[in-house]
Structures are given as structure tokens and as C-alpha cells.
Amino acid sequence: MKTQVIPNLSVDCVIFGFDGLELNVLLKERTLKDDKGNFIINDHTLTGHHVLKGETAEQAAQRILKDVTGFDNIFLNQFHTFSETDRLSSPKDQIWIKYLKQNTGLNIADHVISIAFYALVDTKKFRPDQQHQNVAWYPVKNIPELGFDHKRIMEKALESLRYHAKHEPIVFELLPEKFTLTELQNAIEAIFDIKLDKRNFRRKIQQVKYIIPLDEKQHGVAHKPANLFIFSWDVYERTKKEKLILPF
Amino acid sequence: MKTQVIPNLSVDCVIFGFDGLELNVLLKERTLKDDKGNFIINDHTLTGHHVLKGETAEQAAQRILKDVTGFDNIFLNQFHTFSETDRLSSPKDQIWIKYLKQNTGLNIADHVISIAFYALVDTKKFRPDQQHQNVAWYPVKNIPELGFDHKRIMEKALESLRYHAKHEPIVFELLPEKFTLTELQNAIEAIFDIKLDKRNFRRKIQQVKYIIPLDEKQHGVAHKPANLFIFSWDVYERTKKEKLILPF
DNA sequence: TTTATTAGTGTTAATTTTACACTAAGCAAA
DNA sequence: TTTGCTTAGTGTAAAATTAACACTAATAAA
The missing domain is CATH 3.90.79.10 (Nucleoside Triphosphate Pyrophosphohydrolase)
Structure with a gap:
């Protein structure tokens, strides 16, 4: 058939x-x-x-x-x-x-x-x-x-x-499993066509428990190698707090 | 046909x-x-x-x-x-x-x-x-x-x-053309199943140019009559500022 | 060993958010 | 006409968050 x-x-x-x-x-x-x-x-x-x-x-x-x-x-x-x-x-x-x-x-x-x-x-x-x-x-x-x-x-x-x-951490679907914070920032900047402040961005990320730093660095890059991170959907689901921000 | x-x-x-x-x-x-x-x-x-x-x-x-x-x-x-x-x-x-x-x-x-x-x-x-x-x-x-x-x-x-x-002022579609701030607050509370602080809510609304106070009050209510407001989609479109708030 | 390149980090001022309680104005009932 | 009931409307101070900003560190390549 x-x-x-x-x-x-x-x-x-x-x-x-x-x-x-x-x-x-x-x-x-x-x-x-x-x-x-x-x-x-x-x-x-x-x-x-x-x-x-x-x-x-x-x-x-x-x-x-x-x-x-x-x-x-x-x-x-x-x-x-x-x-x-x-x-x-x-x-x-x-x-x-x-x-x-x-x-x-x-x-x-x-x-x-x-x-x-x-x-x-x-x-x-x-x-x-x-x-x-x-x-x-x-x-x-x-x-x-x-x-x-x-x-x-x-x-x-x-x-x-x-x-x-804006609402859910779907950016990570665009990244490799292990990513650097610069890659993450670039992905967000590419999606929204904006520029973010590196230091403020990193401080924000540090507060978040579901973006987890690894004991591992980039290899083979011609500059200071960045630390690698993973995203845990599991931790996200458990720790997310919905805060309501109205459009006004 | x-x-x-x-x-x-x-x-x-x-x-x-x-x-x-x-x-x-x-x-x-x-x-x-x-x-x-x-x-x-x-x-x-x-x-x-x-x-x-x-x-x-x-x-x-x-x-x-x-x-x-x-x-x-x-x-x-x-x-x-x-x-x-x-x-x-x-x-x-x-x-x-x-x-x-x-x-x-x-x-x-x-x-x-x-x-x-x-x-x-x-x-x-x-x-x-x-x-x-x-x-x-x-x-x-x-x-x-x-x-x-x-x-x-x-x-x-x-x-x-x-x-x-959360993103767009569609609440107003649930309200009569002329509404009170309490009605607006109630509508938002009903949609999201939350409670908001009256004073903070009103302060926020006052900052917004597209929610416009009228020179007109409620009639026939057995209490202090509330001021009426209208929403202007037109003003909204011209004055809205997209601020990016990421999920983390 | 020098150069080029990106990683990583802190402080301060400004802004925004939160928590909180009393007076004002109208209608209805006595 | 007075009293009571009900919802409208208002300010302040402390805490939290955001925004702006520039230099040192680590690696590979030349």
C-alpha cells in the first residue's frame, strides 16, 4: 500500500x-x-x-x-x-x-x-x-x-x-552541547540583532543555576581559551521562577 | 451554487x-x-x-x-x-x-x-x-x-x-472602551491568576502615555466614582519601547 | 620573544521595584 | 441630615536591579 x-x-x-x-x-x-x-x-x-x-x-x-x-x-x-x-x-x-x-x-x-x-x-x-x-x-x-x-x-x-x-531558554538549541559564554552571547545577539554588554551579561549568567560551568576549556584557539558550559533543562525546570513583566 | x-x-x-x-x-x-x-x-x-x-x-x-x-x-x-x-x-x-x-x-x-x-x-x-x-x-x-x-x-x-x-496590550480587548484602573487591574489579575499591589500598579500605569485619563467619572456606583480611562493603540505604537528581558 | 586575539573581571551611580495604610467621595439606610 | 458602607486614590523609604565603563590574562602563530 x-x-x-x-x-x-x-x-x-x-x-x-x-x-x-x-x-x-x-x-x-x-x-x-x-x-x-x-x-x-x-x-x-x-x-x-x-x-x-x-x-x-x-x-x-x-x-x-x-x-x-x-x-x-x-x-x-x-x-x-x-x-x-x-x-x-x-x-x-x-x-x-x-x-x-x-x-x-x-x-x-x-x-x-x-x-x-x-x-x-x-x-x-x-x-x-x-x-x-x-x-x-x-x-x-x-x-x-x-x-x-x-x-x-x-x-x-x-x-x-x-x-x-524571550521566555524560554531555547537559544541553547542553536549551540553545541558544550559552549562558551561568548558563543551564547553571540547567539542571543544574532537572534535579536542587538549588542549586549559583556560584563553585565556574564554577571547575569553567573546567577543562573542551569548554565553550568565545566572544568574544561576550549582547545586549539589562538587566544586565551574560554571555559565551557552546559545547559541543564532539568535544573531549569526545577529552578525557574516566572516573574510577570507586563507590557506597560 | x-x-x-x-x-x-x-x-x-x-x-x-x-x-x-x-x-x-x-x-x-x-x-x-x-x-x-x-x-x-x-x-x-x-x-x-x-x-x-x-x-x-x-x-x-x-x-x-x-x-x-x-x-x-x-x-x-x-x-x-x-x-x-x-x-x-x-x-x-x-x-x-x-x-x-x-x-x-x-x-x-x-x-x-x-x-x-x-x-x-x-x-x-x-x-x-x-x-x-x-x-x-x-x-x-x-x-x-x-x-x-x-x-x-x-x-x-x-x-x-x-x-x-505579557508582550502586547491586548487586555484592553476584554474591557469596555472606557474603563477604570480597577477594572484594568482586575482583568490582568484574572488573566494571570495573580494579585497586584494597587499603588504600585497605578504608579506604573501613570508612566504610560497610551492609557489616557478622561475628564469623566463612573456614574451610579454606591461609592466614590472612579476616573475613566481609554487605551490608544495609536499612541502605543508610537511610544512603545521594546526592552529585551531574557529568560535568565 | 613578540604579536595578535579573545577571555575574564569590579565598582559606582541611576533606576526600578517592593512593601505598606490612610483619607476622599459618593450612595444608601436610618 | 447624619451615619455607615464601599471603593477610589495617594507617598515614602529601603532593597534590588540595571547600566556604563577599561584593563589584565592566556594561548597560538609568526
Whole structure:
């Protein structure tokens, strides 16, 4: 029995990666040439796919991430569902959909609802190469032209990531297990596009029990090696204190 | 030409109302009797409906709110999409779906994805009566048994409302246009289930330019009448300063 | 051994937060 | 018209938090 897609339901994943310096997004090349070899379509899209029968949106998202990166258990957060009736109606997108139908048999409804997720990964863990379905990292500050409504999805994902990162310690999903305080600070600065004071930042971190210093230093760096730290979700859950700060 | 439903897509609305004292949710009665008049089903559900062809989820939600309350332009926020494959599979829910099909012709797919919204209204504006499809307000702290996965949806809605209310001045959507500071404080206390210090609260509010005192007082109260205030979204947008507070 | 580079550290002033209790104004009842 | 009831409205001082700011330490490479 063949797995069947649900023609009017898809999932799109905005995969964020941090390389120690910049926040990046994983994008897929989308190209189509005419008979003479000229590009009809030459842009990028997010990674996405249809939901399969019997599958939840979350399962579909995990499946897509596994397909693209090869990893299971990537941090995922559903942030919005896009249901505009003209999501796929631009001429380019219509050509692409027709092409997919002819070449892969994939049947796409006129009105496709997309449930969107963002994922957080340490860029160093996943370096795409030729085997990886034409995907590559692009800095969030310099995103190329995107097909469908993926620009909008991408913007909403970033907004949502920031929103979320203010409340919960999800930054750590962008870092290696053992990280330096400078890496942590850089990640936060990259997410929010801000600059923080190093000394004040470090004092704050020292007060927090779930960011735990190791008896271990960086190796092979051409400067004073930094101490390494780990984040403990467990300690976080036990010691977090919700303090209410209203918007006024 | 008849309007057609999309069989595998629905919208559920968690309608929150504030009565000056407590946070409430609007629920719909769901009853079904057998031949002898005994209840087969006697519980409650959120207000919801299928998405129609050519409609976005947001439009469907506005349509549902209009149907239920008679009002347009209610504050709405999409917060999650529920796609569990067993969302509708409990025996009661199956009986109900069969009943709907026989009696209204409504065809519901096995796997229905529901895009969920919460709405905020001033309870005083909408007082349901017999004409209102068996809906009634229930205090959030005392919710009766709910059908489908609506308990879960309701909990996630509350979590999401709190999350959202921390960042943006949406409390005002629960209040009449002109409100007292005590009403505002009560609304915040109801949302977050906390108590605030009156003097500190008022000092904070005075610093804020977008909560504007009127030259007008309450009438007909058996105590010192309070000053009335309005909220200006306009002033808010112009004067808000995003200050970053990290979770640590 | 020198250079380049990033790690790591303390103090002070300004601001914000917290805790706390009495008088004022209107209506209703006597 | 007086009294009582009820909620509105107000200030201060101590404690905690934030913000601003510059130099020494440790390593690898030249």
C-alpha cells in the first residue's frame, strides 16, 4: 500500500542554524529550465512537503527534517498556519506545481493550507553538500528571493523565534552541547540583532543555576581559551521562577 | 451554487470574556437523547465550524464569531493547529459526528485538522440568551466536561493568551472602551491568576502615555466614582519601547 | 620573544521595584 | 441630615536591579 499525501495540507519548516556568528536559514534551490536551457524558475524555497494520510503535522515536520538533514529529534516549534487562498497562485508557482505533477505525479490542491514550524540546529552539526537536495545556509540578514509565500512565512518564523526566545531558554538549541559564554552571547545577539554588554551579561549568567560551568576549556584557539558550559533543562525546570513583566 | 465545506479542515474559537471580575469562556451545549429521552450525550464544546471552500482560516473564524455573537471585528488570534489523528475518535464524538451527518448532511473526514483561535470580548457586550444557539459563559476556573479534544485546545488557548498578554496590550480587548484602573487591574489579575499591589500598579500605569485619563467619572456606583480611562493603540505604537528581558 | 586575539573581571551611580495604610467621595439606610 | 458602607486614590523609604565603563590574562602563530 502506497503512502498517500493529503492534497490540501502541507508543512513548511524554517530551519534556523547558528554558526557561532550569524543566524542562518536553510533554503532549497528551485530551478526549472526551458528547452534552450534558459531559466524559467531560479529561486529558493523553504523545506516542506505534504502531510501524509495518518500523519500529524508534527510527524510530517519531523519527517521533513529527517529527509533534509538526516537527523532525528531536532527542536521544532509550530508557529502559524497559513491558509490564504492565493498562497500558490503566482505564475511561477503555478508553473512549478504543473511541473511537479507531470514529473513526480504529486497532486496539489488549488487551496493548500500550510502548517509552519521553525527548527533550531547548530550549523556545525549539519553542513549540506551535494548529497543534500540542493539545500544551503543563507544568513537571515540576506535572504534571496523566495517562492510561494515563503518570504512571509520566514518573517513570521523569525518574529516567532524572537518572541519565544524571550521566555524560554531555547537559544541553547542553536549551540553545541558544550559552549562558551561568548558563543551564547553571540547567539542571543544574532537572534535579536542587538549588542549586549559583556560584563553585565556574564554577571547575569553567573546567577543562573542551569548554565553550568565545566572544568574544561576550549582547545586549539589562538587566544586565551574560554571555559565551557552546559545547559541543564532539568535544573531549569526545577529552578525557574516566572516573574510577570507586563507590557506597560 | 451552494457553499461547500472542506471536509478535513475546521476552525475552533476559544472566546474569552471578562465580566469585571472573572475570565470566562463561551461554550456550546452538546446534547443528544435516545428514544426514551435519556441523554446519550450531554456535555459542551467550543464554538467551531468547518472551513468553507474559498475561505481562509481567519475568515472562517470571523464568520463563526459573527454567527455566535452577532458581532464583527472581534479581536482574534490564531494560536495553534491541532492535527492529532485521533482527535475525533472517542465513542461519544463518533456518535455525534454520525448524528450530524444524518441530520444536517455535514460530512466530516476521519482526520480533521483544526486551526484554533482565541477571541477576546467584553462580556457585558454579549450576553447570550435563548436565541444564541445554547451558548453560555463559564468561568475559566470551573470548566465543565468538554467534547472532542477541546479541553486541550482550551488549555493551550489560555497559555497562549497569557503568553501574548505579557508582550502586547491586548487586555484592553476584554474591557469596555472606557474603563477604570480597577477594572484594568482586575482583568490582568484574572488573566494571570495573580494579585497586584494597587499603588504600585497605578504608579506604573501613570508612566504610560497610551492609557489616557478622561475628564469623566463612573456614574451610579454606591461609592466614590472612579476616573475613566481609554487605551490608544495609536499612541502605543508610537511610544512603545521594546526592552529585551531574557529568560535568565 | 613578540604579536595578535579573545577571555575574564569590579565598582559606582541611576533606576526600578517592593512593601505598606490612610483619607476622599459618593450612595444608601436610618 | 447624619451615619455607615464601599471603593477610589495617594507617598515614602529601603532593597534590588540595571547600566556604563577599561584593563589584565592566556594561548597560538609568526
